[in-house]
Amino acid sequence: MTRAVVPxxxxxxxxxxxxxxxxxxxVAARLSRLIDQGAYKTGDRLPSVRALNKQLKVSxxxxxxxxxxxxxxxxxxxxxxxxxxxxxxxxxxSEPNISAPVCEPMPVSSEFFLSRLWRDSLNPKLLNLxxxxxxxxxxxxxxxxxMLASVVRSDNSLGSTYxxxxxxxxxxxxIVRRMIQAGCTLTPDQIVTTSGCQExxxxxxxxxxxxxxxxxxxxxxxxxxxxxxxxxxxQALEIPTHPRDGISIEALxxxxxxxxxxxCLVMSNFSNPLGSCISDANKKSLVALLERRQxxxxxxxxxxxxxxxxxxxxxxxxFDKTGNVLLCSSFSKTIAPGYRVGWVAPGKYQAQIERLxxxxxxxxxxxxxxxxxxxxxxxxxxxxxxxxxxxxERQVAAMSxxxxxxxxxxxxxxxxxxxxxxxxxxxxGTDSLQLYQTAIKAGITIAPGTxxxxxxxxxxxxxxxxxxxxxxxxxxxxxxxxxxxxxxx
Amino acid sequence: MTRAVVPxxxxxxxxxxxxxxxxxxxVAARLSRLIDQGAYKTGDRLPSVRALNKQLKVSxxxxxxxxxxxxxxxxxxxxxxxxxxxxxxxxxxSEPNISAPVCEPMPVSSEFFLSRLWRDSLNPKLLNLxxxxxxxxxxxxxxxxxMLASVVRSDNSLGSTYxxxxxxxxxxxxIVRRMIQAGCTLTPDQIVTTSGCQExxxxxxxxxxxxxxxxxxxxxxxxxxxxxxxxxxxQALEIPTHPRDGISIEALxxxxxxxxxxxCLVMSNFSNPLGSCISDANKKSLVALLERRQxxxxxxxxxxxxxxxxxxxxxxxxFDKTGNVLLCSSFSKTIAPGYRVGWVAPGKYQAQIERLxxxxxxxxxxxxxxxxxxxxxxxxxxxxxxxxxxxxERQVAAMSxxxxxxxxxxxxxxxxxxxxxxxxxxxxGTDSLQLYQTAIKAGITIAPGTxxxxxxxxxxxxxxxxxxxxxxxxxxxxxxxxxxxxxxx
Numbered sequence: 004m005t006r007a008v009v010p011x012x013x014x015x016x017x018x019x020x021x022x023x024x025x026x027x028x029x030v031a032a033r034l035s036r037l038i039d040q041g042a043y044k045t046g047d048r049l050p051s052v053r054a055l056n057k058q059l060k061v062s063x064x065x066x067x068x069x070x071x072x073x074x075x076x077x078x079x080x081x082x083x084x085x086x087x088x089x090x091x092x093x094x095x096x097s098e099p100n101i102s103a104p105v106c107e108p109m110p111v112s113s114e115f116f117l118s119r120l121w122r123d124s125l126n127p128k129l130l131n132l133x134x135x136x137x138x139x140x141x142x143x144x145x146x147x148x149x150m151l152a153s154v155v156r157s158d159n160s161l162g163s164t165y166x167x168x169x170x171x172x173x174x175x176x177x178i179v180r181r182m183i184q185a186g187c188t189l190t191p192d193q194i195v196t197t198s199g200c201q202e203x204x205x206x207x208x209x210x211x212x213x214x215x216x217x218x219x220x221x222x223x224x225x226x227x228x229x230x231x232x233x234x235x236x237x238q239a240l241e242i243p244t245h246p247r248d249g250i251s252i253e254a255l256x257x258x259x260x261x262x263x264x265x266x267c268l269v270m271s272n273f274s275n276p277l278g279s280c281i282s283d284a285n286k287k288s289l290v291a292l293l294e295r296r297q298x299x300x301x302x303x304x305x306x307x308x309x310x311x312x313x314x315x316x317x318x319x320x321x322f323d324k325t326g327n328v329l330l331c332s333s334f335s336k337t338i339a340p341g342y343r344v345g346w347v348a349p350g351k352y353q354a355q356i357e358r359l360x361x362x363x364x365x366x367x368x369x370x371x372x373x374x375x376x377x378x379x380x381x382x383x384x385x386x387x388x389x390x391x392x393x394x395x396e397r398q399v400a401a402m403s404x405x406x407x408x409x410x411x412x413x414x415x416x417x418x419x420x421x422x423x424x425x426x427x428x429x430x431x432g433t434d435s436l437q438l439y440q441t442a443i444k445a446g447i448t449i450a451p452g453t454x455x456x457x458x459x460x461x462x463x464x465x466x467x468x469x470x471x472x473x474x475x476x477x478x479x480x481x482x483x484x485x486x487x488x489x490x491x492x
Numbered sequence: 493m494t495r496a497v498v499p500x501x502x503x504x505x506x507x508x509x510x511x512x513x514x515x516x517x518x519v520a521a522r523l524s525r526l527i528d529q530g531a532y533k534t535g536d537r538l539p540s541v542r543a544l545n546k547q548l549k550v551s552x553x554x555x556x557x558x559x560x561x562x563x564x565x566x567x568x569x570x571x572x573x574x575x576x577x578x579x580x581x582x583x584x585x586s587e588p589n590i591s592a593p594v595c596e597p598m599p600v601s602s603e604f605f606l607s608r609l610w611r612d613s614l615n616p617k618l619l620n621l622x623x624x625x626x627x628x629x630x631x632x633x634x635x636x637x638x639m640l641a642s643v644v645r646s647d648n649s650l651g652s653t654y655x656x657x658x659x660x661x662x663x664x665x666x667i668v669r670r671m672i673q674a675g676c677t678l679t680p681d682q683i684v685t686t687s688g689c690q691e692x693x694x695x696x697x698x699x700x701x702x703x704x705x706x707x708x709x710x711x712x713x714x715x716x717x718x719x720x721x722x723x724x725x726x727q728a729l730e731i732p733t734h735p736r737d738g739i740s741i742e743a744l745x746x747x748x749x750x751x752x753x754x755x756c757l758v759m760s761n762f763s764n765p766l767g768s769c770i771s772d773a774n775k776k777s778l779v780a781l782l783e784r785r786q787x788x789x790x791x792x793x794x795x796x797x798x799x800x801x802x803x804x805x806x807x808x809x810x811f812d813k814t815g816n817v818l819l820c821s822s823f824s825k826t827i828a829p830g831y832r833v834g835w836v837a838p839g840k841y842q843a844q845i846e847r848l849x850x851x852x853x854x855x856x857x858x859x860x861x862x863x864x865x866x867x868x869x870x871x872x873x874x875x876x877x878x879x880x881x882x883x884x885e886r887q888v889a890a891m892s893x894x895x896x897x898x899x900x901x902x903x904x905x906x907x908x909x910x911x912x913x914x915x916x917x918x919x920x921g922t923d924s925l926q927l928y929q930t931a932i933k934a935g936i937t938i939a940p941g942t943x944x945x946x947x948x949x950x951x952x953x954x955x956x957x958x959x960x961x962x963x964x965x966x967x968x969x970x971x972x973x974x975x976x977x978x979x980x981x
Contacts, residue, residue, distance in 0.1 A: 113847075118656075118846070118847070118850070121656055121850075122656065125653070125654065125656060134654070136652075136653075136654060137652070139648065139649065139651075139652030139653075142651065142652050144648040144651045144652055145648065147644075147651055148644040148645050148648065148651065149645070151640065151641070151644050151859060152640070152641030152644060152645055155637040155640050155641060156637050156638070156641055159628065159633040159634065159637065160628065160830075161830050162628075162631065162633045162636055162637065162828035162829075162830045162831060163625075163626070163628030163631050163633055163828065163829065163830060164614070164625075164628075164829065164830045165614065165623070165625060165824070165829045165830065166830065167610055167611065167614060197853070198687055198853035198854075198856075198857075199853050199854055201851075201852070201853050201854050202852060202853035205851060205852055205853065209723070213703070213725070214702070214703050214725075227850075227851070227854075230847070230850060230851040231851045231852075233851070234698070234847065234848055234851035234852070236702075236703075335654070339651035339652065340651075340652065340653065340654045341649075341650050341651045341652060341653045341654065341655065341857065341858040341859065342651060342857050342858075342859065343853065343854070343855065343856065343857040344857075357607070358602075358607070358719070358723065359723055361607070361610075361716075361719060362690075362694060362716070362719040362720045362722070362723035363690070363691060363694055363720075363723070363852070364686070364687035364688050364690050364691035364694065364832065364853075365687075365688055365690050365716075365832070366832065367687075367832065367857075368687075368830065368831050368832040368833075368856075368857050368860045369830040369831075370640060370830065370831065370859070370860060371857045371859060371860065
């Protein structure tokens with residue numbers, strides 16, 4: 004069955020006023036929505052380029068670009084001399100359900116296992132699907148090295164000066180400029196630079212909690228955050244979290260009414276490990292709920308710039324009117340993890356964060372801060388981001404498709420719309436720690452689900468990093484799939 | 493009166509077996525001791541070069557070198573065609589007494605003032621006598637910049653790799669090699685690299701204390717340590733400290749028998765602000781006392797390589813048999829404060845420190861770690877240190893002498909044998925905070941004594957940085973001296 008007529012809703016919707024969207028992305032998004040809604044089914048032919056050109060009043064090249072990105076994303080295929088056709092869904096595997104942790108504060112006790120996971124994952128002899136490191140080939144390292152070399156050779160004071168909080172001013176200026184895209188109007192003196200996002204989060208927890216206090220977090224949640232919570236003697240209160248929409252506002256509302264909660268911490272955009280992204284409406288509700296209850300929100304946006312869609316998602320901080328949101332991020336996923344340059348916009352906790360930063364380690368190294376500032380200023384960061392977003396999107400799709408081919412049918416897999424990790428729910432009873440041991444012997448690292456919670460949960464889950472996609476990874480997934488099958492028995 | 497005969501004790505003493513001492517330093521040290529003991533008094537002529545050459549059986553050039561360093565140190569003067577004469581003591585001012593803090597645990601509440609002190613001191617428009625920053629002209633910045641440029645350009649993985657505790661291996665190898673001179677035999681896996689010494693100290697406090705716990709410290713003590721104590725909700729128990737010999741072991745023994753103390757923290761070599769250096773015998777007693785009582789010792793040796801004498805002083809850690817000493821240091825005073833590279837040898841707390849480092853901020857930036865490692869390996873660090881030690885020694889002597897000229901006679905001043913700061917006790921009743929305000933108006937920063945304690949003490953004391961000695965500083969001291977006189981009235 005083919006349909007060449009443009010359905011009404013393809014014409015109808017306009018992007019919201021004031022939202023800057025590439026036209027081709029807009030066209031692609033509308034077509035994709037029609038596929039999602041069943042207006043075009045697997046195998047259907049989509050409208051021709053000329054038909055869309057006429058009916059949507061957009062240029063031929065815009066339509067072709069729209070079809071190109073849809074092809075990249077695995078939604079359609081081109082049949083030469085025939086047209087564009089809807090491909091089967093990338094994966095026949097279902098999406099995991101919303102998580103169901105026990106909603107009670109619990110002490111965190113990260114196992115000795117974590118340091119092993121980290122060491123194994125960074126071992127160059129093993130294939131790293133375990134740690135969420137970015138692909139070095141997708142980092143602008145040559146340019147950055149030249150900039151670092153140039154800044155230190157032209158200014159010796161970068162070596163001789165103790166920087167002090169809030170940190171390197173030119174870097175803070177660049178950060179503030181970038182955050183406009185995320186809906187945030189900040190001034191440079193509302194930023195404090197840190198040694199990566201981990202330090203930003205850790206300082207925020209210290210600023211708003213005292214030992215013994217409870218922090219509400221998404222579940223599953225990045226283990227580094229659990230480590231920070233543990234190291235400060237805090238308790239984690241895990242909240243049900245949807246694999247696509249993030250933290251459940253309803254569940255959070257219940258939890259904070261039943262428990263004394265000192266902070267809430269979310270990875271608002273493309274969380275690690277779920278890849279979930281909280282909708283604007285929910286971000287707004289989240290900020291309002293926590294503001295009402297006077298509970299500070301610590302927002303980790305480290306993956307925010309790695310969106311696959313047409314728009315940079317907003318940060319929850321953009322809905323913050325009172326300074327109750329502490330926004331954390333870094334350049335470790337997009338520029339250089341080895342430089343350890345991150346930042347926090349601490350809202351009304353500015354003075355506390357500056358003092359804690361000073362007591363913690365005074366300041367971030369100046370040469371690396373300045374090199375990142377130079378790169379942001381004139382290294383072509385936006386161009387770089389456009390390129391790597393497209394690649395990560397393709398790789399996430401490819402890995403998802405490979406899991407579909409190699410893993411048992413009961414497997415569930417997330418559909419992230421940004422970042423580069425997948426969260427996989429293996430058939431019930433599969434022991435991911437056992438899988439870890441077996442996989443290591445085959446030269447493959449994975450991250451077992453157990454490290455993403457303080458509860459005895461997610462043992463049948465794993466997180467995989469799609470940043471290093473290659474034939475070799477496809478083969479590794481085949482091997483892993485067989486291991487999962489044999490563990491099931 | 494002149495005496496050309498070499499007294500017996502000049503011949504007698506030999507350096508202890510196994511201790512490597514430059515021969516000329518040995519000769520200089522013996523002659524200085526004779527002056528200290530009154531065998532040669534102000535104005536006395538010292539033995540001729542030829543006399544010493546014969547009687548000590550050392551070369552003419554060794555004797556001349558010995559006299560040269562004594563002249564540098566302001567102990568003797570050369571009168572042409574006559575010989576070497578004992579100069580008047582550098583300062584007629586007395587040394588401060590041993591401190592007398594209240595020996596009770598007290599919460600620390602660092603004033604808002606500290607951030608102002610830091611900001612003012614780093615303001616390039618003001619003359620910095622306030623912050624203990626090293627003189628940029630005495631840092632090997634050109635060479636270091638070239639090394640940083642070279643390491644990042646030859647190895648992109650420094651940007652793309654998340655380092656992990658214990659940190660950059662080549663750097664840890666260099667640290668271990670250097671510590672042999674301080675009497676310590678460590679292996680690289682007993683070192684964890686940190687973002688400066690401040691982070692090392694802060695992680696150590698977190699490893700061994702819980703909020704509410706008490707830490708015994710010297711008094712006065714570097715304000716950064718008090719900030720770390722405050723930020724972790726700990727209490728400071730200040731122990732009487734001698735301006736030359738450091739912490740009183742007797743007083744500490746009493747204090748730990750009367751209080752529950754979770755850690756003891758000392759700046760063993762050339763403390764900031766006193767410049768005190770704990771003797772080997774006392775280091776040994778200190779380690780034994782704390783070991784017996786199962787109280788971890790956190791040792792801050794950041795100034796240890798800036799000794800004026802002939803030998804690198806030992807660290808207390810060198811007497812540690814059980815891993816009870818956590819030794820902290822950094823390269824901020826001798827290579828580059830802006831690089832934020834420090835380290836800790838945590839003894840039996842290795843695993844805790846590694847975990848805390850990971851939770852705090854994962855790791856130190858790799859490019860700066862590697863540049864420091866390269867510099868230590870083949871940048872001529874020892875040559876560099878020999879040069880800056882001599883200069884700092886001269887500058888400390890010059891500043892001491894200028895204070896003697898410009899300040900009221902009741903002023904007391906320390907006699908540091910390393911580092912580059914002086915602690916000055918102004919006439920009773922002089923308000924150093926008022927002096928601070930007046931000095932700022934004249935473009936001069938000082939560090940008021942009040943920031944070096946958690947108690948209402950040292951208000952008539954200031955710390956001055958001698959690292960930037962120049963005519964201009966001499967003039968600034970004249971101005972400060974007049975201010976002190978007028979405040980006295």
